[in-house]
Amino acid sequence: MPFTLLYYVLGVVLYIVALPLLVILSFKYKYKESIPARFFLFKNPRFKTFNTIWFHVCSLGEARALKPILKELNQKVCITTITHTGQVEAKKYDAEVRYLPYENFLPFWIRKQKLLVVLEAEFWYLLFVVAFNKGAKIILLNGRISDKSVKSYLQFAWFYKKMLSRVEIIYAQSEVDKNRFLALGAKNIEVIGNIKLAGEISHTKEFIKPKCEVIVAGSTHPTEEENVLKAFIEYKKTNDAKLIIVPRHPERFEEVYKLIQQYAEKNSLTAQKFSEQDNFDSDIILVDKMGELNNIYAISDIAILGGAFKEDVGGHNPLEPAHFGCKIITGKHFFHQKELFKYVHHVQYVESEEILHALEMVKELPSSRVDEKIDLQKVIEKIKEIQNNGN
CATH class of the missing domain: 3.40.50.11720 (3-Deoxy-D-manno-octulosonic-acid transferase, N-terminal domain)
Structure with missing residues (x-):
């Protein structure tokens, strides 16, 4: 009881100090x-x-x-x-x-x-x-x-x-x-x-897959989109491919789209927002709608899974892209998802500057898969x- 009371008082002090920042x-x-x-x-x-x-x-x-x-x-x-x-x-x-x-x-x-x-x-x-x-x-x-x-x-x-x-x-x-x-x-x-292995993974829409290689960068965070764009630009010079980017947080949609436009204009590529054109006609597409990622995984060949190229996020769930048979590329900082990655086979773990090489290696690797259930x-x-x- 004395400790709990002390903890409570310290919590009140912290709340008062943090109040301006919270506002x-x-x-x-x-x-x-x-x-x-x-x-x-x-x-x-x-x-x-x-x-x-x-x-x-x-x-x-x-x-x-x-x-x-x-x-x-x-x-x-x-x-x-x-x-x-x-x-x-x-x-x-x-x-x-x-x-x-x-x-x-x-x-x-x-x-x-x-x-x-x-x-x-x-x-x-x-x-x-x-x-x-x-x-x-x-x-x-x-x-x-x-x-x-x-x-x-x-x-x-x-x-x-x-x-x-x-x-x-x-x-x-x-x-x-x-x-x-x-x-x-x-x-x-x-x-x-991990109870996430027991979850039912499904998609809610049937999109028509473009007649080329589809790469999705899913659940991305700041700096990750730019690293993916750099790799994609080089990869596209010798491959018929599209890039779909799905940021993790919706408040970053506009920021990411500006970045996409910069790279598209410099390299004579087309770009679009998914909310404005409900298709995949452009070279680079920003998915700026929530709840679409599994629908995108379902038509993608390669998934670059975000959150693990930065040291402070800890990675994201690999079960969804693996369920849809995507070939997964992700970073090496997946400490929050370590247990889940144990169950996913054929994943490439790379640093940001190695994404291009990983894309070039994809054709030699089988699709990712999950065998275990709990x-x-x-x-x-x-x-x-x-x-x-x-x-």
């Missing part, structure tokens, strides 16, 4: 919904539903990973997210959806629930403590501790031990993650693999057991 950031497109909701509770009331199952996820990938679980449970649940993209995905389910407020609001915001299921590495101390004190059992699902962050976790092992002591069971992604949780003092850990049944049975015991 400024709330005007940025990326945060215009999430920051007011999380830090000022704007249009973010408490759940109406109580004594049910509450899932907390960070962003799009984790929200999407809930689909097979929610399908089996077949009931209305509560979901909180951190990001706007996660929020959009979560609203596709039969669920009450909210942003997770800043920790210091949680003692007043959280309602009693039977079960809280937290995905991956969403370690918010007051989330665990308050939910537990209000009677919720807690499951950590798809638990992971990345190579990049393990050292800092271990430095504060005493803190994470306090937090994880409230957890009923941890379903870890791998034996490595299990051992890291054990080193933090956690107990009752089972390895089930069984979520024990997770679903555990959720149902806790729910029934709470009746």
Whole structure:
């Protein structure tokens, strides 16, 4: 109790210090919904539903990973997210959806629930403590501790031990993650693999594939588009190909399109926005609409998967391009997706300056594929057991 009180007071001080920055950031497109909701509770009331199952996820990938679980449970649940993209995905389910407020609001915001299921590495101390004190059992699902962050976790092992002591069971992604949780003092850990392997991957539209090689740069981040464009320009000199770029964040659409136009004009190529011409007639196409990436993967030969050419992102999910048989090229900084990449075969891992060489090597390599699946049944049975015991 004394530690929790001290933690709360420090949180209040941090909130006051950060207030001017939060106000400024709330005007940025990326945060215009999430920051007011999380830090000022704007249009973010408490759940109406109580004594049910509450899932907390960070962003799009984790929200999407809930689909097979929610399908089996077949009931209305509560979901909180951190990001706007996660929020959009979560609203596709039969669920009450909210942003997770800043920790210091949680003692007043959280309602009693039977079960809280937290995905991956969403370690918010007051989330665990308050939910537990209000009677919720807690499951950590798809638990992971990345190579990049393990050292800092271990430095504060005493803190994470306090937090994880409230957890009923941890379903870890791998034996490595299990051992890291054990080193933090956690107990009752089972390895089930990455639950994203259980997700259903599909596309919603049937686009007509252009009669040439189609390269998609998917989920790209700043600097990655330019590196891909440089490689593509050289590659196209000797190959009949089109490049489709799908940035990870929609607020960057205009910025990326200006970059595309610069490269297209310099090299006598054509460029277009997908929102303005619903086709793939140009040499370089910016997909500036959300929810189209799987539809693009379905007509692509090569996928250059973003988020791993930069050191600070950690990569993106390779299962989707692999599902559609794309030949995958990605960077070497995929630490957040390390477990998933173990299951994907025939991927080229390269530095930014090696993208051109990887494109030239593609013809000699088979398509990427995923062989493994995981069984979520024990997770679903555990959720149902806790729910029934709470009746």
